[in-house]
Amino acid sequence: MPRLAKWILAGALAAASLTSAPSYAEPVSVAVAAAYDKFHIRPIWFRNGVNDPAVAQLVAILQRAPFDGFAEGPEFAAQVQAAVAQANPNEQSSIAAADRVLSGAWVQYVQTIKRPTPGMIYAYPVLQPQGTGTEEILLTAAAAPSLQRYVVATSDLNPIYSRLRDAAWAEAQTTGNLVPDPRLIANLDRARSIPASGRFMVVDSGDQRLTLYQDGQPVDSMKVIVGTTQLPTPLISSIMYYLTYNPYWHAPDHLVRKTIAPNVLRLGLKYFTARGYHVIDEWSADAKTIDPSTIDWKAAAAGTLHLLIRQDPGRWNSMGKLKFPFPNPQDIYLHDTPGKELFAKDTRDLSNGCVRVEDAPRLARWLLGAEPVAPGTDPEIRVQLPHGVPIILTYLTAQVQDGKVTYLPDIYGWDGSAAKQIAAGQ
Numbered sequence: 001m002p003r004l005a006k007w008i009l010a011g012a013l014a015a016a017s018l019t020s021a022p023s024y025a026e027p028v029s030v031a032v033a034a035a036y037d038k039f040h041i042r043p044i045w046f047r048n049g050v051n052d053p054a055v056a057q058l059v060a061i062l063q064r065a066p067f068d069g070f071a072e073g074p075e076f077a078a079q080v081q082a083a084v085a086q087a088n089p090n091e092q093s094s095i096a097a098a099d100r101v102l103s104g105a106w107v108q109y110v111q112t113i114k115r116p117t118p119g120m121i122y123a124y125p126v127l128q129p130q131g132t133g134t135e136e137i138l139l140t141a142a143a144a145p146s147l148q149r150y151v152v153a154t155s156d157l158n159p160i161y162s163r164l165r166d167a168a169w170a171e172a173q174t175t176g177n178l179v180p181d182p183r184l185i186a187n188l189d190r191a192r193s194i195p196a197s198g199r200f201m202v203v204d205s206g207d208q209r210l211t212l213y214q215d216g217q218p219v220d221s222m223k224v225i226v227g228t229t230q231l232p233t234p235l236i237s238s239i240m241y242y243l244t245y246n247p248y249w250h251a252p253d254h255l256v257r258k259t260i261a262p263n264v265l266r267l268g269l270k271y272f273t274a275r276g277y278h279v280i281d282e283w284s285a286d287a288k289t290i291d292p293s294t295i296d297w298k299a300a301a302a303g304t305l306h307l308l309i310r311q312d313p314g315r316w317n318s319m320g321k322l323k324f325p326f327p328n329p330q331d332i333y334l335h336d337t338p339g340k341e342l343f344a345k346d347t348r349d350l351s352n353g354c355v356r357v358e359d360a361p362r363l364a365r366w367l368l369g370a371e372p373v374a375p376g377t378d379p380e381i382r383v384q385l386p387h388g389v390p391i392i393l394t395y396l397t398a399q400v401q402d403g404k405v406t407y408l409p410d411i412y413g414w415d416g417s418a419a420k421q422i423a424a425g426q
Contacts, residue, residue, distance in 0.1 A: 054147035123238035187398035247323035261301035276312035336360035
């Protein structure tokens with residue numbers, strides 16, 4: 001039995017219902033056959049004889065599939081071509097068998113390119129790649145008014161993904177090197193979770209920029225400061241629903257130990273109070289303050305006493321005037337900053353994981369559709385956005401310049417180690 005036939009008969013991808021992701025429990029061929037039988041699906045690729053444009057497109061996509069991270073694609077392409085050549089248009093059983101071979105290859109390809117990004121935190125299940133169930137893939141293909149357009153649109157996950165992959169594929173055909181760079185595959189894994197259309201934001205820790213998208217097209221961009229190599233900004237897909245004026249800043253434990261406590265010991269409590277710091281008993285809106293004169297600051301500097309320190313809004317506040325929260329388990333958010341001089345640096349991996357934005361008022365204006373004016377002077381004033389806006393924090397070291405793929409420095413080391421990338425999301 002040819003290797004590809006074994007893949008189709010014993011592949012690891014499973015059937016799924018219309019509303020669930022694949023469980024990877026039964027072979028694709030079984031799932032495909034079950035879907036055809038359950039829904040009485042008529043030939044998809046042989047609707048009125050062979051659908052030459054769609055089949056040609058399928059073959060081309062499968063031949064290119066190693067550049068989607070689907071290394072077996074060319075073998076499937078050969079099997080598809082053999083099935084079409086051997087199909088007897090006068091025998092319904094022959095057409096049915098060939099159609100299922102093509103569908104089996106297509107299902108496995110779609111399930112591969114729509115797998116979740118390793119290490120990505122999806123704040124809501126709906127943000128994970130959708131449409132990966134065998135039944136859903138086949139019924140969508142069967143109902144497509146133009147099978148060729150459906151196949152192309154499905155393989156082009158989003159403009160960022162397809163531009164990067166297509167540039168690499170074109171370059172490979174020119175050079176004859178058809179083995180994709182592992183760095184490319186790592187980047188495409190991360191790019192696959194970016195939306196295909198609509199209004200959304202992308203924070204890219206690779207080039208340390210925030211890009212705003214409208215109708216799937218970039219409309220604005222600004223510099224950001226992202227996490228250090230020790231505290232990298234994680235991969236997150238979420239939705240932003242509100243922004244916060246006059247935010248508090250909650251000091252991370254390591255900064256209390258390394259900066260705040262030593263400065264109190266050196267400069268006295270005037271340093272502490274002048275910068276609007278308070279020791280509090282818990283992280284909550286109802287937190288009670290603790291007299292800083294009762295604190296053992298030597299123990300705090302040594303790390304044997306762990307303090308919760310909150311900073312009031314004001315000129316010293318590390319959050320600046322605006323905070324842009326979004327649901328995620330690591331409490332990562334975007335925020336303003338008084339330290340504007342750091343944006344002049346070429347490399348801006350300087351934060352504790354959260355993202356400082358170069359022009360917070362400009363971002364707020366885009367989100368609100370109006371001038372960002374604080375409703376008052378109270379701390380932590382939340383203002384609802386007109387609509388929730390998807391936000392994706394990713395890490396792209398591969399870029400397209402003059403039609404060729406170039407690579408930025410891999411500061412987080414994620415291009416060569418998926419384990420590190422996954423660990424950052426835990």
